Amino acid sequence: MTVAQPLETQPTAVPGLPGWWPAVRRAGSVLLILLVLVGAWEGYKALGAATGGLIPFTALPLPVRADDKSMPHVWTIVGVLFQPARRGAEQLLWQILLEAALFTWREALAGFVVGSLVGFLLGVVFVHSPLLERGLMPYVVASQTVPLLAIAPMVVIWGSRLGWPAWASVTIISAYLTFFPVAINTLRGLNSPEPTALELMRSYAATRRQILWKLRLPAALPYLFTALKISASVSVIGAIVGELPSGIPDGLGRALLTFSYYYITGPEKLYAAILFSALLGLTFVVLVMLVERLVLPAQRRLE
């Protein structure tokens, strides 16, 4: 905290403009960037078409092929969402993908909750026991350097031997990814109070529990939310990766796998599935941000 702060540090709107203007501007900039990305995609395709797939003024091929089989037009990808998923099927592709996304989100949410709880508890244990922190932290870090693709099938096999439902294994795989950022950031947050803030508690002869509840935990909240935003997005990745070896047919994992088989004939369906996976992660992160806004005033958010 700086010493001499002005009386009003609330983010104020530009004078003469209504209060909702900043929100509109933010939405506008997001939309603008989306347009730029679409423009870049289509521009690259146009370039490829004009030069016959070569880098201009050279005989070298473009790094990524720009033809419709590799990079379908943006409108083709959007259009395929509104076509039946299979020939003769009733459901449109977007309906199938939405159902798959919601299914995957339930697994991701469970993994997010379990992983965040585990990570949070690890942070709390570590801040109170430097010995455990020194002993366990290398393993916590190492856990994230092992490829998830190698671990996921093992978890699925163990899970089925123990008679767990398939989604439980997916939840564990998702939690395996989510616990890490939460553990690290919780520890950082719990250690974030200045020395004098802790000495103040010592001068009151506060107990460890009082220091935890009245100082360390509230101080850690901004860090915790930063971690939860990361966890929300990786929990979706964990769930999708977990679905593949589990053979769960209802989620985005299977959809991505199936459409990648048909990539040669219809790449736009895979792109559509990728779009939904990204949107799912994004939506989850935005949900966490909304909760953060309710819990933390602007002055305390780490952004």
Place this chain on the structure above:
Amino acid sequence: MSTAQPAVTFRSVSKVFNERARDRVKALDDINLEIQPGEFISLIGPSGCGKSTLLRLVGDLIAPSAGTVLVNGKPAPQARLNREYGMVFQQATLYDWRTISHNVQLPLEVLGWPAAKREARAREMLRLVQLEEFARHYPWQLSGGMQQRVAIARALAFEPSILLMDEPFGALDEMTRERLQLEVLRLWSQTGKTVIFVTHSIPEAVFLSTRVVVMSARPGRISGVVEIDLPQPRGFETREHPRFFEKITEVRERLRQDEVRTPSA
């Protein structure tokens, strides 16, 4: 001096940091000092003279390497557990997520006071430092000087008999500083607390104190104690009193003698 039990007693106290390491530092050496209840004591000296260390020994925020520190006749750790002192740091150290009122209530929560009693006391303390109308504000909405007044209210909330202040106005501008000095004097005379005040400002020490403890560095020693017999209560006119300048000169010369002895400073 009264015959009552001293508020603070230092007996042959020394403090060594990093005792077993190569970079061991003798911060304090053979400190003997007695502070009577109701005194206003300033600790002054060059940086590195151990004045803050001395204060932190009283608060049992650190332990002495040798010697005894007694607070109200008890060992310092026991006095801390009895909550016999309140502490004010250079930074206000308010908790950002608490309103001003809840910051003042923090020690009372730790002590387990019921909510209604806590709120009443916080109101009373905020009235004392004239910040009642800011009870529901958050720390970032207050100026540095106001934040420091909240810190003082918080330190006094549970009625400790001793107030420890570690350069409390060091980060404030001169005008705010002078206003808060008057405020501290007013609180001191209203409440009759013992105040131990660390500063590196000679006029501040002389203006506030009944005695100024002058310290020298490497290792930290008490090189002299200057009685400040300026009339009480003190106010704006004190700073224009001829004795005020005499005392400032006396403290300054006391400090300079030490500088001559240790030219490295």
